[in-house]
Structure formats: structure tokens, C-alpha cells
Amino acid sequence: MKALSWTGALALLVLTGCHGGPPEEGQASAAERWARARARWHIEREPDAWADWRAIEPESPEGREARQLLGEAQPRYRAFIESVRGGEPDVWEQFERAARIAPMDPALYLPLARAFRSRYREEPDNEQLKFRAIEYYRKFVLLNPRHPDAETALSELFELDPEGTARFELPAAEAQAEAAVPRAETPTWPLWVALAALVLAIAAVARLLWRVRVSLVPLDVLADRRPELHPAITYLVGSLRHELLKHRIGAVGDAVDALRRGGATEGQRAFLQNRLYGGEPLTEAWGGHLAAFERALGPELDLARRDPAFRRADRAIHTISALEQGVSRGDARAGAKLAAAHAELRALDRHLSGLVARLVRTPVDGALFREVVDEVRGEYAAGQVTLDEVVIRGPSPAPMVEVFRVDLVLILKNVVRNAILAVGQDEAPRRIGLDVETAVEITGEEVVRVHVRDTSVQRFSTTDLYARKMDRGLGLVTAALARYDGAILVEDGGQGFAKSVTLRFFRAYAEDELAA
Amino acid sequence: MSRLLVVEDGGEYEEFARLFLAERWEIVAAHSADEALALMRDGAEAMLIDLRFERAPKEDLIGDVKGMADKLFAGDEARAARWLKEQQGTLILGALREAGHHQPAVFVHDFPPRRLSNLRKLYGRVGAVRAFDAAAIVRTLEGLAEEPV
Numbered sequence: 001m002k003a004l005s006w007t008g009a010l011a012l013l014v015l016t017g018c019h020g021g022p023p024e025e026g027q028a029s030a031a032e033r034w035a036r037a038r039a040r041w042h043i044e045r046e047p048d049a050w051a052d053w054r055a056i057e058p059e060s061p062e063g064r065e066a067r068q069l070l071g072e073a074q075p076r077y078r079a080f081i082e083s084v085r086g087g088e089p090d091v092w093e094q095f096e097r098a099a100r101i102a103p104m105d106p107a108l109y110l111p112l113a114r115a116f117r118s119r120y121r122e123e124p125d126n127e128q129l130k131f132r133a134i135e136y137y138r139k140f141v142l143l144n145p146r147h148p149d150a151e152t153a154l155s156e157l158f159e160l161d162p163e164g165t166a167r168f169e170l171p172a173a174e175a176q177a178e179a180a181v182p183r184a185e186t187p188t189w190p191l192w193v194a195l196a197a198l199v200l201a202i203a204a205v206a207r208l209l210w211r212v213r214v215s216l217v218p219l220d221v222l223a224d225r226r227p228e229l230h231p232a233i234t235y236l237v238g239s240l241r242h243e244l245l246k247h248r249i250g251a252v253g254d255a256v257d258a259l260r261r262g263g264a265t266e267g268q269r270a271f272l273q274n275r276l277y278g279g280e281p282l283t284e285a286w287g288g289h290l291a292a293f294e295r296a297l298g299p300e301l302d303l304a305r306r307d308p309a310f311r312r313a314d315r316a317i318h319t320i321s322a323l324e325q326g327v328s329r330g331d332a333r334a335g336a337k338l339a340a341a342h343a344e345l346r347a348l349d350r351h352l353s354g355l356v357a358r359l360v361r362t363p364v365d366g367a368l369f370r371e372v373v374d375e376v377r378g379e380y381a382a383g384q385v386t387l388d389e390v391v392i393r394g395p396s397p398a399p400m401v402e403v404f405r406v407d408l409v410l411i412l413k414n415v416v417r418n419a420i421l422a423v424g425q426d427e428a429p430r431r432i433g434l435d436v437e438t439a440v441e442i443t444g445e446e447v448v449r450v451h452v453r454d455t456s457v458q459r460f461s462t463t464d465l466y467a468r469k470m471d472r473g474l475g476l477v478t479a480a481l482a483r484y485d486g487a488i489l490v491e492d493g494g495q496g497f498a499k500s501v502t503l504r505f506f507r508a509y510a511e512d513e514l515a516a
Numbered sequence: 517m518s519r520l521l522v523v524e525d526g527g528e529y530e531e532f533a534r535l536f537l538a539e540r541w542e543i544v545a546a547h548s549a550d551e552a553l554a555l556m557r558d559g560a561e562a563m564l565i566d567l568r569f570e571r572a573p574k575e576d577l578i579g580d581v582k583g584m585a586d587k588l589f590a591g592d593e594a595r596a597a598r599w600l601k602e603q604q605g606t607l608i609l610g611a612l613r614e615a616g617h618h619q620p621a622v623f624v625h626d627f628p629p630r631r632l633s634n635l636r637k638l639y640g641r642v643g644a645v646r647a648f649d650a651a652a653i654v655r656t657l658e659g660l661a662e663e664p665v
Binding site for chain 1: 532534535588589590603606624630631632647648649650
């Protein structure tokens with residue numbers, strides 16, 4: 001256990017190399033670091049993102065939001081670990097629900113590893129449980145090298161995977177930075193031991209590569225697995241469709257058809273030439289979009305090999321690229337090939353349109369309001385306030401918004417908590433109300449306005465909210481809403497109420513409402 | 517020959533229309549609400565309108581930035597201006613309707629059906645086609661022309 005194998009060193013080096021912010025870390029504002037920290041978890045899913053979240057100054061609004069989210073997520077992770085230990089089904093849904101809120105405390109990797117080890121002991125034929133245990137032991141040791149249980153964890157890891165895992169050395173307290181470097185002294189083992197170790201290491205790397213390969217997924221599978229990526233997917237798909245598939249590919253449909261029939265005019269050929277071969281080469285524009293997808297959505301995504309729609313589109317782009325001479329001559333055979341490639345790209349456009357239509361949508365209904373009110377009234381401080389009336393009105397059918405339910409609950413809980421605590425400072429009767437309305441804007445879009453009304457005489461304005469003059473979480477709500485293009489406003493409360501804190505979102509439509 | 521008014525921030529719609537729709541209409545192009553209103557004084561049979569005016573200079577855009585900022589974006593004028601830019605085509609259509617120009621109008625955009633329905637309630641004879649498809653544009657505009665104003 002005292003020698004650090006090269007595979008272990010490599011893993012540690014990679015992990016520590018991936019960490020660390022850019023050189024200007026110290027100069028970045030809390031908001032910038034908070035945005036980066038969120039991206040490291042929600043987009044890149046870095047296991048050590050927890051440290052970045054904790055590093056945001058606790059006195060800043062971003063730091064308070066980070067701590068609040070971490071505080072909400074950890075009990076859910078603990079419940080998930082208990083479910084693993086109990087062998088319950090659908091445990092990964094529990095994990096995902098917690099992961100959508102915040103990263104897991106790295107200290108929890110040890111109880112998680114032990115939970116999988118315990119399950120493996122009950123089902124020794126289930127190698128997946130063993131692999132999971134090994135994975136989480138490794139994460140614990142790598143992320144918590146100075147933890148009091150690190151030595152014990154290492155021993156338990158060694159018992160599970162003595163050869164493949166190789167052996168780690170916990171970094172010395174005074175020289176942690178050197179821990180990632182293999183030991184300099186030459187081992188005195190016989191040659192056959194070294195060769196055997198080399199073979200095992202190669203096998204371990206091959207197995208790792210195979211596992212990485214099988215875990216790569218196409219875009220629609222990634223969207224199903226990782227709903228927290230939906231806003232990024234919506235943005236990336238929108239850019240690809242608008243910039244490339246609409247203005248360069250979609251625009252030339254009639255010209256391609258004319259060329260295929262051998263009847264393209266000079267003007268139509270020039271139009272084709274300009275759209276397909278003028279400006280940034282199509283292959284570069286396409287490559288730029290693919291790179292943006294893979295950069296933003298993380299290493300699980302493999303558009304080039306795993307996504308049939310993108311693979312066919314990739315071939316089509318390269319086909320179009322290679323046809324430039326034939327197209328400029330008005331060659332009908334080039335026209336036929338161009339038409340086939342063009343059809344593939346139009347098919348990708350329709351595929352992406354369908355994909356975006358089924359991304360995250362949350363109905364804003366009475367059930368949601370009741371859940372929020374019940375949860376807040378179950379809290380200690382809000383539970384001390386006696387309410388004379390809670391008025392909840394949810395329309396049917398409920399309008400939907402493009403916000404994760406967990407985030408919407410979090411936002412609403414903050415607003416409702418504030419309302420209950422505010423009316424608690426006043427004399428009875430104390431009332432709060434939740435309702436929702438929709439309105440059509442001049443653009444034809446609809447806005448969804450969620451009102452949280454109360455009878456408190458406490459006065460504050462929309463400006464106060466955005467100037468972060470408010471306590472009790474409303475300042476945090478503004479930041480959360482900005483992520484969904486939403487807004488929060490303070491308005492007159494209407495009949496029976498003093499004020500309304502109103503949340504504004506753009507309305508989203510169900511998949512069947514989007515069908516052409 | 518009757519005219520088709522093309523309204524856009526760049527030149528792509530006009531280029532497309534001159535190539536594929538010029539047999540059916542004389543093409544005239546505007547790049548702002550003011551230009552569109554001026555051209556409509558001489559009349560046009562139909563309109564082909566771009567939705568997003570991201571390349572248009574700020575002074576060419578219409579819309580109440582301050583009012584919309586207060587109403588929808590908690591006073592954030594930058595967000596309101598961005599939104600008005602992304603939806604500028606619908607605002608220009610609104611301005612044309614307000615000036616009494618109720619000719620059929622079509623967008624090249626895959627609006628959700630409910631939003632298209634909202635646009636029709638607001639602005640009357642409005643249609644949309646998913647892609648630059650000359651036959652679909654002609655079909656849509658001719659179909660709208662048969663609807664009552």
C-alpha cells in the first residue's frame with residue numbers, strides 16, 4: 001500500500017489537473033465564480049465541484065445561494081445512499097433529483113462506496129455493484145486525501161480490487177502537491193513482477209476505455225438522462241437550426257431542386273454557390289457547432305459516432321462540401337447528390353425540432369402551490385405563524401414553463417416563506433394567496449404570471465429586490481430566475497391583499513401543442 | 517404585377533424572393549418599420565417578414581423598451597431590448613396593421629401552433645412556413661388572401 005502506481009498517479013494527476021480555475025481566479029467576481037462553479041457541476045459534472053461551491057464567499061448573495069442549495073441537496077444524497085444500502089429500485093432517480101440541486105459532499109463518497117460494497121456482499125454475482133463500490137472508494141480517496149478515514153477507505157478499496165486498482169499513497173500533509181508524482185526510487189521487484197504489473201495496468205486501461213466507450217451517448221439519450229442540461233441543449237440546438245440549418249441549408253431547398261431537375265438558372269446557381277460555398281466553409285461552420293455541443297454538454301456526448309442523425313448529417317455536410325465544382329457547373333448528377341444530402345440535413349432539422357419540443361416543462365398548478373405551502377409551513381419559523389386563510393387557485397389546464405420543477409419549488413418556497421414570515425409580524429387576519437394567470441403579449445408569446453399575495457403591511461419595491469435589499473431569500477430568487485429568463489416584480493395585491501410578489505415566465509407548450 | 521413586401525434585417529429574404537418568387541410578385545424590400553410603412557403607401561399584395569432583427573441598428577428598431585422592461589423584465593432594459601430585437605418582425609407587423617395594412621403576411625419560422633394562433637388573433641391574416649420553400653410561401657399567402665380581413 002505504500003507505493004503509488006503510475007495508473008494511480010495518472011488518475012490523481014488528471015483529476016487535480018482538471019481542477020483549479022483560470023489564473024485570474026482571485027480577480028473574478030463572486031458572480032463569475034458562482035457561474036463557473038455551477039457550470040462545473042451542472043454541465044461538466046466534475047465530482048470536485050463541491051469545493052468550488054463552498055469557496056464562494058458566504059456573505060455574498062451567490063455564496064448564500066450556493067450554501068442554501070448545498071444544504072438542500074445533502075439530505076437527499078444521504079437518503080439516496082440509504083436507498084442504495086437498502087437495495088431499493090430507481091435509486092439513480094433519487095441521485096439525479098439531488099444532483100439537479102447541487103453537488104454531493106465528497107465525504108459522502110465513502111458511505112456510498114460502503115453501501116455498494118454491502119450490496120455486493122449480498123449479491124456477489126453482481127459485478128456492477130462491485131464496480132460501483134470501487135468507483136466511489138476511488139473518488140473518496142482522491143477527493144479527500146487527508147480525511148481521517150482515508151487510510152481505512154484505501155484498505156477497503158484494496159480488498160475489493162487489489163490488482164486492477166493498483167495502489168495509492170495518501171499525500172503527505174506537508175507535500176500534497178507532490179503526491180501526484182510517481183515515486184522516484186526504482187523498485188527492486190523481479191522482472192516478471194514488473195511485466196505482470198504492466199499487463200494488468202494495460203488491461204485496466206483497456207477496461208476503462210471500453211467502459212468510457214460504452215457510456216458515450218447520442219444527444220436525445222443525454223437529454224433524457226440529464227435534464228439539468230436542457231437549457232443548454234435548447235440554446236445550442238436553436239443556434240444550429242437558425243444559423244446553419246435555416247439560413248444556409250433550408251434557404252437553398254428550391255435551388256437544389258432546380259439543379260437536380262437540370263433547370264437551375266444562372267442566378268439560382270449563384271445563390272447556391274453563395275449560400276453553400278461562400279463565407280465560412282460549411283464543414284468549419286458545422287464543426288464549430290459540434291464542438292460547441294461537446295464543449296458545453298460534456299464528455300458523455302458523442303455526436304460523431306453515437307448519434308445516427310448527426311452522423312448522417314455529418315456525411316451530408318462533407319458530401320455537399322465535395323460537390324462545389326459540380327454545383328458551379330450546374331451538373332445534374334451533382335444536383336442529385338446535393339438533393340440527397342440536403343434532405344438528410346432537413347431531416348436533422350426536423351429531428352432537432354422534435355427533440356427541443358420534449359425538453360423540460362413544468363405545469364404551474366394547484367398541486368404545485370399546495371406542495372410549496374405545505375413544505376414551508378412545515379418549517380420551524382414559518383410554522384409558528386398562524387394563518388387565517390391560504391387561498392390557492394390553479395387553472396385547468398395548467399400553463400407550463402421551461403423551468404425545472406425542483407428550481408420552481410425552490411423559488412416559490414422562498415417567496416412563500418417571505419410572505420408568511422411578513423404577515424406573521426402583523427396583526428390578524430393574516431392571509432396569503434397563490435394563483436397564476438397567463439396573458440398574450442404583442443409578439444404572440446404568452447407570459448405566465450405566478451402571484452404570491454399577502455396581507456403584510458411591509459412595503460418594498462421591485463427595485464429593492466434587485467438591489468438585493470431584501471433578506472430571507474428573495475435576493476436569491478432574482479438570481480435563480482435570471483437563469484430561466486424570468487423576472488420577479490412587486491405589484492399591488494388586489495382585492496383582500498396588500499401586495500403581490502409576482503414571478504414572470506414565458507409560457508412553454510406541451511409536445512402535442514407543438515406538433516405541426 | 518402586384519407587389520410582395522419583404523421585411524428583414526439583412527438581405528437573405530430579398531435574395532431568396534427575387535430568385536423564387538419574382539414570377540409571382542414584384543419584390544420590394546424594407547429593413548425597418550419606417551421603410552415598410554413608407555413602401556406600403558404604394559400598396560402590396562402580401563408580406564414576407566423576418567422574425568429576428570439581430571443585425572439591425574438600435575435606432576431602426578421599434579418597441580417600447582422602457583415599458584416592456586418594467587412590465588416583463590423587472591426594469592432590466594437590456595433584456596427588454598434584446599427580446600424586442602428577437603421578436604421585431606411581429607412588432608413591425610403590428611405597426612403595419614395599425615396603419616391599416618391588413619394584407620396576408622407570412623413568417624419563415626416554426627412557431628408552435630398556439631403562438632401562431634395568438635398572432636392570428638392579434639394581427640389577422642398571418643401564416644408561417646417552416647423553411648424557405650417558395651411553393652409553401654405562395655400557397656400560404658394565397659390561402660390567407662382568401663380569408664376575410
